[in-house]
Amino acid sequence: MSDPSNIxxxxIGKTVKAIRIKQGLSQEDLAHECNVDRSYISMIEVGRNEPSVTKIFDLCKGLKIKPSDFFKLIEIEYEKARESE
Incomplete structure (x- = not known):
């Protein structure tokens, strides 16, 4: 299996981006909601930055999604990635 951390x-990045776009938010909008710089959101979305659990909770608040639902989405996609290897 490839590096699980990188996967x-x-x-996480793809999920944040998909939810953000579905809700019609720009990176700037989400960054404002989470009190972070837009470049931080960009780095997460492209998979270059891994947010802490605290930041994930902030992102979920900005995306108006429960952290438990967010983690379920991550888990589902992770299992799909593992199965495809």
């Missing part, structure tokens, strides 16, 4: 970073 998880990629999945």
């Amino acid at each position: 998880i970073k990629q999945i």
